Amino acid sequence: MIRLFIFIALVVVKVCFFFVFISNPTTLFSGGSDADFYDAYALGEESLTSSVWPDWLRALDQVGLYSRVGVSIFLMALGVIIIPVLCGRLALVNGYPYKTRNCLDIAIAISMYPTLFYYTLDIYRDVFMLFVFLSGLLFVKWSIHAVFSWKKIFYALVICAHGYLLYLFRGYLGFAFLISYLCSFMFRVRKMSFILHVVPMLIALNIFYIMGFFEPLMAYRGLFDGVEGGASLGIRFDSAFMFIPDFLLNLLYQLFGLYFPNIMAIFVFFMESIPFLIALVYVFKNRAYADNFVNFMVAFSIIYSIIWLLGNDNLGTAMRLRMYVYVSFIICSLIIYQRKKIFLKEQVFS
Template sequence: MIYILLFAALVFIKICIFSFLTMNPQVFFSGGNDGDYYDAYARGADLVTSSVWPDVLRGLNEFGLYSRQGVSFALMILGVIVIPMLVVRLSTEQGAARNRNISYLALVMISVYPTLFYYTLDIYRDVAMLFVFLLGLWAVRQSFESDCLSSRLTAAVMVLLLGGVLFLLRGYLGFAFLIAFLGCRLVAFRRFGLFTHVVPILLVLNFFFALGYLQPLMKYRSLFDAFQGGSDLGIRFDTVYEFIPDFLLNFFGQFLGFFFPSFSAVVLFFLESLPFCIGLIYLLRNRRYANKFVDFIYVFSVVYALIWLLGNDNLGTATRLRMYNYVGVLIACFIVYQRKAYFIQAASLRRDGSIVRE
């Protein structure tokens, strides 16, 4: 009950903040962000687009259903209420291992995720993408766990459709999602190891870099040179010999958040990255309790993170890109926790039963 009350209090606070900002448009729409670009395109400006999101907004405008405040309100409802409820649903294990009280903790944890709340304050595509991603996770889980063959097949079709939507919203996000759905059947997270997974991945990446196969990502990464922002890491993967050390620095700086160019980066580290690191360590230490759904999250997280880590050099952008990794690991942690508690309890009962019989 305490988690429900905390969630309700957080929802009330967020709605108050949103209402204040919408009533003060000079603060809410202060300029210089992606929301201005999306709004201009929705209203008919001839701009270059990189995803389907601006076209969705323009379509709403053509049907007379678009307003910046209205879309922002819808995204706020998604980010503040719907997405946390979806995370709870996905974090709750099925069957005898189910512990809804524990999974409600995920409700509070996702509700205090600052980056998610920030992107509910305007017409950014990130909240919509996270919503589609979570629907995709639900479909993936149904395709693994449903007792009915027709339900599993229907869920698999939904996975492909939602993966296609993610691809339209952000190409490499959809690519990683679909690859994970196909590849997770070949990978078992419970067998994860430094020399069985991490070292081979680094060596293969280094090999691809030497052959020039990573040049499209390197070219995109070089675009950050033109901006020279204060939150840029300045890592450019200049040589084959320095690739692995540079990648590890890049991983610790962007993915784990050990890069502090400003005070806000320190705050985000303690609110986002530190809980994620703790959860990641817990997940690795208890990986033997993983199931096929956790295997999917693992494969997706690796593929997706590899792409954006190689193509991005900015910490501010990284906080947006890594949401799917962070939320995925949060869900996986709660599933593993419940499965571990169930198996430990079952083993204890079996031992007690043996003692009684003896």
């Protein structure tokens, strides 16, 4: 009961916080954000867009259903209630007791994710994208556990639809999701090693860089040269000899959060990066207990992270891009924990 009380208390506090801002729109909808652009596009004041989200908002406006506050309330419900509960549902393992407790543990952990809550406060696309991603994970899980071939075919079609939708929102996110689904059956977390897999992967990335395969990503990364403020990292990948050191430094700064230009970065590190690092260490220390669903999430995290780490040079953007990886590893850690407990229990009674 105490876990349910904590989760409900978190929901109530965040909903109250949200409506305090709604009562003063000038505070909530301050200028200069992506949400301002989305709102302007929905109202017909902008003509160029790079994702399907503002087109959807404009479609709502054209039929008289668009409201910036209304869409924000919808996203708040997704981010505050639906997404945490869905994460808890994804972490459950058949055969392990205490399902409600485990579901609430993950829901509470995700509820304390500050970046997720921040993007529930306006019409940012990130909350809905994370919901689509988690919905896709649910079908991946069902597909893995499905027995009948017709069910697997149906789930595969739905998964592909999720991947395409994610592609419309952010191209490389959908690409990584679909490629991971197609290739994850060849990937085994339990067999991963630093020498046999990580080192060759870094060498392969360096070779791809030398061959020019990453030119589009480097061109996109170069756009951050004109960004003002202390959130840009200034890592440019301008030398083949320094590619691997630059990539590792980029990894430490953006994925692990070990870059502190201001006090907010320190706060985010303790609230987001520390739990992720604990989950990451736990997953790889206990990777012998990984299942096919964990294989998929780890494969996705690797493919997706490589792409956005090469293309992004901004810490603020990194906070929203890495949400999918952080959430995936939190879910993976609880799945492995439950499978380990089941295995050890069977060993005792065998």
